[in-house]
Amino acid sequence: MCIRDRHGTFAAGLIAATPGAAGGPAGLAPEARILAVRGADERGGSTVAQVAAGIRTAADEGASVIYVAAALAAGKAELTKAVAYASEKDALVVAPLAPDALPRDAKPAAWYWPAAAPGAIGVTDYGPDGQRPANAPVVGGADLAAPGDAVVSIGPEGSGHFIGYGASFAAAHVAGAAAQVRARHPELSAADTARRLTEAAYPASPPRLDPYAALTAVLTDEKGAVPRTERAEVPPPPAAEPRTRALIAAGVGGGVVLLVAAGAVVIPRGRARNWRPAGS
Structure with a gap:
C-alpha cells in the first residue's frame, strides 16, 4: 500500500524486487504479486480515513499480507476496525511502530496506528551496526525488529539504487518474510503466520526478524507457534x-x-x- 510519493516503489522493491540480467537488489519474496493501493494524497500525506480505506480495499482484493507504511498518532478506533476487518479476510497487516521521522521538537506519541491494533505486526528498525539511529522516535511495544536503516532498494526511475531509512522499511522486510511464509505454508492463517514470524525470530528485545527460521522452523503445535526444542537425553x-x-x-x-x-x-x-x- 503506497503511503508517500515514491515511497511505495522503494518499499515494494524490498518486498518483491526481482534482479535483472545485470543484477540488482532482490526482495525477500521476489515471486510475490504486488497490489498497489493508494493511502495518501498527492503530496504524500496520509489521513486516518485514507489508510483505513486502503486496508479494507486490499483485504477485499484478496491480499494475504497488507503492508502499511503509515504510522498515525490518531485514529485508534477506525484503524483498529480496519485491521480487524482484514483479519476476518485472513489478511495480515504489517506496519511500522513509529513514523520514520518526527517534526523538529515534536515528541513521539505513546502509540501509533495501525501498528498498535490487535492482529497487526508492529515493526521497529535497526541499522547495520545493530542499533537504532539516535534521532529515531523511541516507542515501545514492537512485535519485531528488522533492518530499516541504510537499506538499498529500487527507485522510482533510472537504473541506479536508492538508500532508505526508517521503520517503514523495516516493516517492508517483515511483509516480504510474511509473504514467503504464507506461500510455503498455505495452511497457516494470518494469525498463525504472525505467531510463526515472532516465535521463530532471533531472541532479542524486541525479537529480530529471521526469515530463514520463519520458513524452516519445526513447530510443536498444530497452529505453528512454538519452535520445537530437542530433549536432551542424559x-x-x-x-x-x-x-x-x-x-x-x-x-x-x-x-x-x-x-x-x-x-x-x-x-x-x-x-x-x-x-x-x-x-x-
Missing part, C-alpha cells in the same frame, strides 16, 4: 556393582598369573633337589 551413571565385580575378576586373574609364574620356577627346582629343603 545416560544414567554406570552401576557400581558390575564395575566392582570386574575389578575383583581382574585381581583374581592377576593372582592366577602370578601363581602360574611362580610354579614355573619353583617346581623344576624342587624336583632337582628331590624336594629336599634348600641347604640340606
Whole structure:
C-alpha cells in the first residue's frame, strides 16, 4: 500500500524486487504479486480515513499480507476496525511502530496506528551496526525488529539504487518474510503466520526478524507457534556393582598369573633337589 510519493516503489522493491540480467537488489519474496493501493494524497500525506480505506480495499482484493507504511498518532478506533476487518479476510497487516521521522521538537506519541491494533505486526528498525539511529522516535511495544536503516532498494526511475531509512522499511522486510511464509505454508492463517514470524525470530528485545527460521522452523503445535526444542537425553551413571565385580575378576586373574609364574620356577627346582629343603 503506497503511503508517500515514491515511497511505495522503494518499499515494494524490498518486498518483491526481482534482479535483472545485470543484477540488482532482490526482495525477500521476489515471486510475490504486488497490489498497489493508494493511502495518501498527492503530496504524500496520509489521513486516518485514507489508510483505513486502503486496508479494507486490499483485504477485499484478496491480499494475504497488507503492508502499511503509515504510522498515525490518531485514529485508534477506525484503524483498529480496519485491521480487524482484514483479519476476518485472513489478511495480515504489517506496519511500522513509529513514523520514520518526527517534526523538529515534536515528541513521539505513546502509540501509533495501525501498528498498535490487535492482529497487526508492529515493526521497529535497526541499522547495520545493530542499533537504532539516535534521532529515531523511541516507542515501545514492537512485535519485531528488522533492518530499516541504510537499506538499498529500487527507485522510482533510472537504473541506479536508492538508500532508505526508517521503520517503514523495516516493516517492508517483515511483509516480504510474511509473504514467503504464507506461500510455503498455505495452511497457516494470518494469525498463525504472525505467531510463526515472532516465535521463530532471533531472541532479542524486541525479537529480530529471521526469515530463514520463519520458513524452516519445526513447530510443536498444530497452529505453528512454538519452535520445537530437542530433549536432551542424559545416560544414567554406570552401576557400581558390575564395575566392582570386574575389578575383583581382574585381581583374581592377576593372582592366577602370578601363581602360574611362580610354579614355573619353583617346581623344576624342587624336583632337582628331590624336594629336599634348600641347604640340606
